[in-house]
Amino acid sequence: MGQDVASERLIELMEAYQQGSADAFDQIFGALAVPLRNYLTSLTRDRARGEDLMQETFLQMHRSRRTYMPGRPVKPWAFGIARNVYLMHRRSTARRAKYEAGTFEELPETPTLGLAELLPDRQELAAALKDVPEDRREAVLLHHVWGFSFREIGEMLGISERAAKLRSFRGIQGLRTSIKTEGAS
Numbered sequence: 001m002g003q004d005v006a007s008e009r010l011i012e013l014m015e016a017y018q019q020g021s022a023d024a025f026d027q028i029f030g031a032l033a034v035p036l037r038n039y040l041t042s043l044t045r046d047r048a049r050g051e052d053l054m055q056e057t058f059l060q061m062h063r064s065r066r067t068y069m070p071g072r073p074v075k076p077w078a079f080g081i082a083r084n085v086y087l088m089h090r091r092s093t094a095r096r097a098k099y100e101a102g103t104f105e106e107l108p109e110t111p112t113l114g115l116a117e118l119l120p121d122r123q124e125l126a127a128a129l130k131d132v133p134e135d136r137r138e139a140v141l142l143h144h145v146w147g148f149s150f151r152e153i154g155e156m157l158g159i160s161e162r163a164a165k166l167r168s169f170r171g172i173q174g175l176r177t178s179i180k181t182e183g184a185s
Contacts, residue, residue, distance in 0.1 A: 006031070010074035018065055029058060032075065035146065036082050042141050043086050053089055057082040076152040079142070083156055128178040136171030143168045 010031060016024035036057055041050030060081050068077055129137055135157075142148045142156070143164075153164040 007073055007075065011071060014065075014068055014074045015070050018068060018070070025062070028061075028074070032078050033058075035075075036078060039079060039141070039146060040082055040086055042145070043083075043138065044089075049089075053082070053085050056089075057085045060085055073152070076148060076156055079146070079148070080156040083138075124179070128175050131178040132171050132174045136167045136174060139164055139167035140171035140175065144172070 010028065013021075013024040013028050013031075017028060033054060037050050037054040039050075040053040040057070041047050044050050044053065057078070061078060064081065068074070129140075132140065138157070139153055142153045143150065148156070150164040150168070151161045153159075153168075154161040157164065159167075
């Protein structure tokens with residue numbers, strides 16, 4: 001199924017879901033659960049927490065389904081909700097206790113940004129990504145791994161398209177620098 005066809009199908013399903021179709025929700029869940037879980041896992045660096053936040057994302061999508069504007073792409077809307085769920089989680093965790101800097105566990109099964117030939121394994125990529133500032137890492141992952149356009153990333157992050165491009169560019173530069181530095185060690 002092509003990207004445009006899949007996007008159009010999600011739009012149809014979301015509109016049906018707004019009208020109360022439980023079957024449409026099941027299909028939306030089937031199409032978006034894995035990408036959302038992987039995205040949240042890449043932000044939290046914890047697979048179990050990514051799973052929990054994915055479930056929370058779908059709960060928030062259900063609660064805010066009336067805010068979806070018919071005809072608009074569903075995937076950026078859903079990823080925007082996922083990002084807000086992640087940010088709410090991060091804030092609440094910080095309020096309860098000092099923020100724990102967890103280890104960067106395995107990355108989700110995704111492309112390795114065209115840098116695979118430079119890296120012997122995923123752990124080195126994970127370590128290099130850890131060195132990239134969070135805002136830049138998020139832009140890199142959204143564009144190069146999840147395939148969002150810079151316009152869509154800008155909408156999700158509340159920044160301009162140009163700022164999204166700049167964050168991604170600087171993130172890739174930082175990733176390359178980190179990889180070269182580790183490779184020279």
